[in-house]
Amino acid sequence: MLGSAFTQQLAAYLLAGKSVNLYAPHGRGRRKTLDDVLPLLEGVQVRKIDLKREQDKWGSWLKETLTLSDQVIVILHNIEDMTQAQKAILPRLKVFTLLCVSEQPMGDKDMFEIEIPKR
Amino acid sequence: MIKICLKSKSLSGKLTKQRKIIHVDMDAFFASVEQRDNPEYRGKPLIVGGKPNSRGVVAACSYEARKFGIYSAMPCSQAYRLCPQAIFVPVRFEAYREASAKIREVFWRYAVQVEPLSLDEAYLDVSYTAAFDGIATKIAQAIKHEIKQETGLIASAGVSYNKFLAKIASDMDKPDGLYVITPKQGAAFVQSLAIEKFYGVGPATAKKMKALGIHTGADLKTWSLSDLQAHFGKSAAYYYNIARGIDERAVKSFRCHVPCGYIPIRSYALFRAIDLLQPMIERHLSPKEDV
Numbered sequence: 001m002l003g004s005a006f007t008q009q010l011a012a013y014l015l016a017g018k019s020v021n022l023y024a025p026h027g028r029g030r031r032k033t034l035d036d037v038l039p040l041l042e043g044v045q046v047r048k049i050d051l052k053r054e055q056d057k058w059g060s061w062l063k064e065t066l067t068l069s070d071q072v073i074v075i076l077h078n079i080e081d082m083t084q085a086q087k088a089i090l091p092r093l094k095v096f097t098l099l100c101v102s103e104q105p106m107g108d109k110d111m112f113e114i115e116i117p118k119r
Numbered sequence: 120m121i122k123i124c125l126k127s128k129s130l131s132g133k134l135t136k137q138r139k140i141i142h143v144d145m146d147a148f149f150a151s152v153e154q155r156d157n158p159e160y161r162g163k164p165l166i167v168g169g170k171p172n173s174r175g176v177v178a179a180c181s182y183e184a185r186k187f188g189i190y191s192a193m194p195c196s197q198a199y200r201l202c203p204q205a206i207f208v209p210v211r212f213e214a215y216r217e218a219s220a221k222i223r224e225v226f227w228r229y230a231v232q233v234e235p236l237s238l239d240e241a242y243l244d245v246s247y248t249a250a251f252d253g254i255a256t257k258i259a260q261a262i263k264h265e266i267k268q269e270t271g272l273i274a275s276a277g278v279s280y281n282k283f284l285a286k287i288a289s290d291m292d293k294p295d296g297l298y299v300i301t302p303k304q305g306a307a308f309v310q311s312l313a314i315e316k317f318y319g320v321g322p323a324t325a326k327k328m329k330a331l332g333i334h335t336g337a338d339l340k341t342w343s344l345s346d347l348q349a350h351f352g353k354s355a356a357y358y359y360n361i362a363r364g365i366d367e368r369a370v371k372s373f374r375c376h377v378p379c380g381y382i383p384i385r386s387y388a389l390f391r392a393i394d395l396l397q398p399m400i401e402r403h404l405s406p407k408e409d410v
Contacts, residue, residue, distance in 0.1 A: 005192075005322070008176050012192035015168060015178035015210055016149075017219075017238035040194075042175035043168070043209045071212040096212040117323065 006117065007033060011040035013112060014073050019098040021079075021106045024116035030101050033116055034077060037099075045072040051086070052078035062089060071096035079106065137302060139255040140370060141230070141243040142277040142285035143262060145222065146294035148239035149179035152218050153208055155271045164189070164205040171199035171207050178210050182294060215239075218270050225265045229258050232370040240289075242282050244370035256299055263297065280305065283366035286318045305364035309336040319357060327351075336362055 010033070013020055024030050038046060047065045049057065065072070071094045076082065079100040100106060105113045145151065149167040154160045164184035169175015177193045187202035198205065219238040226233045229250060230243035243262075251257035259276040266274045275296040277288025284300045287308075291298040300308050314333055315325040331350065333339050339362040347355035360366060 008192045008194065011176045012178060015176065016191065017212075017215065018236070039174045040169070040176045042173045043170065044212075071216065096216070 004036075007036040008040060010114065011037050013114075014041065014097045014099055015044065017097055019100075019111045021100045021102060021108060021111040021113045022116065023102045023105050023113065025103055028116050028118065030077070030103075030116060034075065034101065041073060045070060046075060047072050048075035048077065050077040051081040055081070058086065065093055068094060070094070073097045073099065075099045075101070077101045080104075137280050138244065138246045139248075139253070139258075140279055140282055140285040141245055141255060141259050141262070142279075142282070142289040143222075143226065143241055143243065143259075143266075144275050144277075144286075144289045144293075145239035145266075146273045146275055147179060147181050147185075148218075148272070149210065149215055150181040150184070151272050152214050153211070154181060156214065157208075160206055160208075164202050166195065166198055166205050166207045167210055168207070169195040169209075171195055171203075171205075180205075218272060221270050222266055222272070222274075225262055225269065228265070229262060230370075232372045234370045234372060242285065242370045256297070259297055263295075281364075281366035282368050282370065283318055283361050284308070284364065287312070287316065290316075309362060309364045310340065312336045314339065317358075317361060319354070319361070324351070324354075 010020065010022065014037075022030065022033065024033075034048070038048070045068060047061070047068075049061045051058075054061070065074070074093060074095045074097075076098070079102045098111070100108075100111065105115075107113075150165050153165060153167060160181075162183060163181070164187060165181040166177050166184055166189065167180065168178040173195055175195045177189060177191050177195060177198050179191055180189045180198070184198070184202060184205055187198075187205070189198045189201055189205070195207065199207075215238050223233065223235065223241070226241060226243055229248050230245050231247060232244035233241055234243075235241040245253070245255050245258050247253075248258055251261065255278045259278050263274050263276055266272060273295045275289050275293045275298075277285045277291065277296075277298050277300070279285040279288050279300040280302050284305055288298040288300045289296070313335055314320055314328050315322070317336070317339075320328065327350070328334075328339070333342070339358060342359070342362075344355060344359045347358055351358060
């Protein structure tokens, strides 16, 4: 299990409006990190989707996210599996902070790149 | 034929000589917005984030709360133990976004390049700003003043010749600070700096550096690039340079913008525009002998 300081800092970044690209190779605990971070974002609307495992839920996830009136923290797990059409819709969401989770750094200059440390 | 002397060559020379970078960092931004909008919170320890008995973390806290040892990313339950009388409020993203947008409008009046790091901080490149005779310290003062006037919020600013030092400078005199690190002071300033104060050196790297006997900028400077590479990989070059007060990273905007009201007549944008337009201008102004 990762140190709680790591997940607390990650949560603080997201709450402070800093978009993050969280990356690590397969098996280093990306999913576990998300599980640990979510409770720390208590009191904030978080919309999470796994683009690898939950592609079939994209439609309903998007519809629900678009209807939200307040800004939210959006978590996109396995961002590599996002299609171009899905990427094109992203600007329509009322995103306060974006957390993109990937195996490799995305190289997006608008995001803080944070590697999950080795256990 | 009219000759235009503003060649990109001279521009390049100017760019590599000395830049003027301002780092603006809002003081306790979220908490300050809450205190501004809710006068009853003013002067009191205020925590923005989760509930006191929750697993949530502190997103931001007022300076009054910081006196109790509370800081962002701390679990709210811990913050509550440290200061039971603190006021806990949930985050209001819309309010912070709105305030941030107003602050960025102020930035664009003075800088051609604005690189936001988050809602509450940004780098500004004012190297070619004409306002206040291009004196970066005065520009920073004006920015702080206009932010206060237009949003009621307080900012700290750091002024230097690169991003690394400007960011460190903005943290030197908080709150409501304005700190300048001149090119003459830069290298010596870095030498005396504790390693954990270096931007880009997180807690894990600081721990690793200390284990290697690197406690200050002076210690870091004694390391060769190859030795740093052996321990820190691709980050080594960055550490090697900042130990010498060198940081050539450019301030990168997401949008191209020429400020209104304070048109920087010597701005980079204008230089570039003239460069690009020069062939066309010369074509139109040259005697049309070949017609």
